[in-house]
Amino acid sequence: MIERVAVIGLGLLGGSVGLAVRADAPEIVTTGYDADEATRARATERGLVGTVHNDIAEAVRDADLVLLCVPVGAMKSVAAKIDPHLRGDAIVSDVGSSKQSVLRDLTEALPGRTIIPAHPVAGTEQSGADAGFAELFHGRWCIVTPPEGAAPEALAALRIFWQRLGATVEIMDAEHHDLVLAVTSHIPHLIAYTIVGTASDMEEVTRSEVIKYSAGGFRDFTRIAASDPTMWRDVFLHNRDAVLEMLGRFTEDLTAMQRAIRSGDGETLHNMFSRTRAIRRQVIEQGQDDAAPDFGRKH
Amino acid sequence: MIERVAVIGLGLLGGSVGLAVRADAPEIVTTGYDADEATRARATERGLVGTVHNDIAEAVRDADLVLLCVPVGAMKSVAAKIDPHLRGDAIVSDVGSSKQSVLRDLTEALPGRTIIPAHPVAGTEQSGADAGFAELFHGRWCIVTPPEGAAPEALAALRIFWQRLGATVEIMDAEHHDLVLAVTSHIPHLIAYTIVGTASDMEEVTRSEVIKYSAGGFRDFTRIAASDPTMWRDVFLHNRDAVLEMLGRFTEDLTAMQRAIRSGDGETLHNMFSRTRAIRRQVIEQGQDDAAPDFGRKH
Numbered sequence: 001m002i003e004r005v006a007v008i009g010l011g012l013l014g015g016s017v018g019l020a021v022r023a024d025a026p027e028i029v030t031t032g033y034d035a036d037e038a039t040r041a042r043a044t045e046r047g048l049v050g051t052v053h054n055d056i057a058e059a060v061r062d063a064d065l066v067l068l069c070v071p072v073g074a075m076k077s078v079a080a081k082i083d084p085h086l087r088g089d090a091i092v093s094d095v096g097s098s099k100q101s102v103l104r105d106l107t108e109a110l111p112g113r114t115i116i117p118a119h120p121v122a123g124t125e126q127s128g129a130d131a132g133f134a135e136l137f138h139g140r141w142c143i144v145t146p147p148e149g150a151a152p153e154a155l156a157a158l159r160i161f162w163q164r165l166g167a168t169v170e171i172m173d174a175e176h177h178d179l180v181l182a183v184t185s186h187i188p189h190l191i192a193y194t195i196v197g198t199a200s201d202m203e204e205v206t207r208s209e210v211i212k213y214s215a216g217g218f219r220d221f222t223r224i225a226a227s228d229p230t231m232w233r234d235v236f237l238h239n240r241d242a243v244l245e246m247l248g249r250f251t252e253d254l255t256a257m258q259r260a261i262r263s264g265d266g267e268t269l270h271n272m273f274s275r276t277r278a279i280r281r282q283v284i285e286q287g288q289d290d291a292a293p294d295f296g297r298k299h
Numbered sequence: 300m301i302e303r304v305a306v307i308g309l310g311l312l313g314g315s316v317g318l319a320v321r322a323d324a325p326e327i328v329t330t331g332y333d334a335d336e337a338t339r340a341r342a343t344e345r346g347l348v349g350t351v352h353n354d355i356a357e358a359v360r361d362a363d364l365v366l367l368c369v370p371v372g373a374m375k376s377v378a379a380k381i382d383p384h385l386r387g388d389a390i391v392s393d394v395g396s397s398k399q400s401v402l403r404d405l406t407e408a409l410p411g412r413t414i415i416p417a418h419p420v421a422g423t424e425q426s427g428a429d430a431g432f433a434e435l436f437h438g439r440w441c442i443v444t445p446p447e448g449a450a451p452e453a454l455a456a457l458r459i460f461w462q463r464l465g466a467t468v469e470i471m472d473a474e475h476h477d478l479v480l481a482v483t484s485h486i487p488h489l490i491a492y493t494i495v496g497t498a499s500d501m502e503e504v505t506r507s508e509v510i511k512y513s514a515g516g517f518r519d520f521t522r523i524a525a526s527d528p529t530m531w532r533d534v535f536l537h538n539r540d541a542v543l544e545m546l547g548r549f550t551e552d553l554t555a556m557q558r559a560i561r562s563g564d565g566e567t568l569h570n571m572f573s574r575t576r577a578i579r580r581q582v583i584e585q586g587q588d589d590a591a592p593d594f595g596r597k598h
Contacts, residue, residue: 185515
């Protein structure tokens with residue numbers, strides 16, 4: 001069982017892990033570190049973990065679970081930094097959004113260590129030491145992608161850890177994870193970032209108009225496009241193949257819609273628009289979103 | 300001043316107008332009609348308007364404002380039906396999402412009448428007689444697109460009407476409206492419908508996986524893609540030119556992002572992802588969305 005957790009990176013995800021442990025598994029001792037001094041200071045004020053260390057070596061020294069909560073592009077260098085200071089039996093895991101690259105980077109930087117990458121599918125558009133909250137993982141899925149031959153007891157301990165924070169654990173291989181998340185998360189973010197960029201670059205329509213009339217649908221995209229730029233840059237660079245593959249399919253489908261609009265083919269449009277409602281219903285039935293109209297926004 | 304309003308079409312928009320009048324302008328008499336018998340029955344039960352008529356002629360006979368709350372593809376035929384029964388001084392307006400086509404269709408079907416198209420930029424993903432609520436227009440914009448030479452007193456009366464329901468009125472020409480809304484509403488809906496369709500058609504990733512892991516961003520798109528199929532088919536067919544123009548720009552920008560991902564150009568990605576946050580901040584500052592993270596969803 002996990003008794004001491006070190007959280008490396010105290011932003012939205014790392015901070016939420018620390019707060020969730022305090023709320024849901026309070027006997028687990030938590031330590032933490034962030035490369036940014038202001039983040040460490042704020043993490044101490046908020047009590048995101050039991051002890052915030054100024055030295056990453058101190059933060060990981062006694063931990064039986066080290067959770068890397070940094071952008072996926074930083075995994076390798078952070079792993080190299082902690083390697084000399086880890087306990088021999090420490091499990092190293094993470095919360096990154098691409099899993100093949102993390103598995104490869106951690107395996108290279110931490111030879112002989114127990115590495116079990118994971119990805120809690122949860123988040124908000126906010127980031128930094130003020131963004132985390134204890135309930136972030138309640139009712140969410142945590143996908144764990146153990147490498148072949150991973151120690152069963154380490155896997156079991158990690159599973160129980162995430163379950164105690166309110167998540168349901170699913171085991172998947174890293175390659176399949178990267179394909180699934182390309183569809184359910186990476187492409188939606190890329191599209192949202194792009195359309196918000198397109199809208200803000202126009203000459204005929206002012207930025208002020210785009211903002212004023214955003215309630216017609218655009219504002220939902222601005223939420224996603226407010227996510228952390230460094231985290232998302234790294235996701236696209238580290239899950240490139242799956243993202244490009246899925247992006248290709250999306251643009252094919254968008255071209256078909258464009259053709260239907262150009263040719264006035266109302267039947268094709270209506271058929272497509274009717275099919276997608278069923279998916280929404282299932283998302284709500286399975287507790288992954290709020291049934292209240294318009295996300296329950298107050299009017 | 301408007302004293303008697305006829306609401307034609309008792310779905311999300313029409314129903315909300317009726318309920319908003321009852322709440323915010325209770326001395327105005329409301330009548331209503333819907334082509335669907337079950338909708339009329341439910342509208343009567345909910346009291347969406349003062350009197351629901353089974354005959355469209357009865358519904359409009361005494362009205363000084365007739366509001367067409369039907370899909371934009373149905374405007375012309377509905378207008379032709381009411382024409383013989385309108386009062387001579389009646390103002391005919393609507394709530395449709397494309398304005399050039401509505402102005403053209405109403406002008407043809409209602410020669411000599413006072414026509415002032417309008418578009419309250421408000422809605423949810425739900426539709427039908429159960430979807431409307433009185434506060435839908437609070438804090439939202441209503442864009443009014445009067446034709447050249449529209450009677451100033453009719454325009455003033457319509458403006459006051461929408462202000463009383465909680466909206467702020469903006470005057471715009473129909474062509475500009477169609478371009479602005481293509482960006483802030485129509486393209487976001489088209490993209491959302493498309494990506495939800497793409498995700499549900501895949502073979503390597505099951506539909507069940509798409510739904511389970513939708514909290515990574517996809518679920519926000521499913522909300523928009525749950526909107527009324529008939530309404531949206533009509534929007535794309537009736538605002539075709541502006542939609543195709545804006546879609547062309549979006550796909551150019553998406554291609555640039557694709558190229559940056561393929562070539563590993565992290566700087567371009569980071570720059571783009573950093574620019575879009577400012578827009579989100581302004582959307583919130585201007586009261587067009589909720590500042591609570593993740594749309595204030597409960598966790």
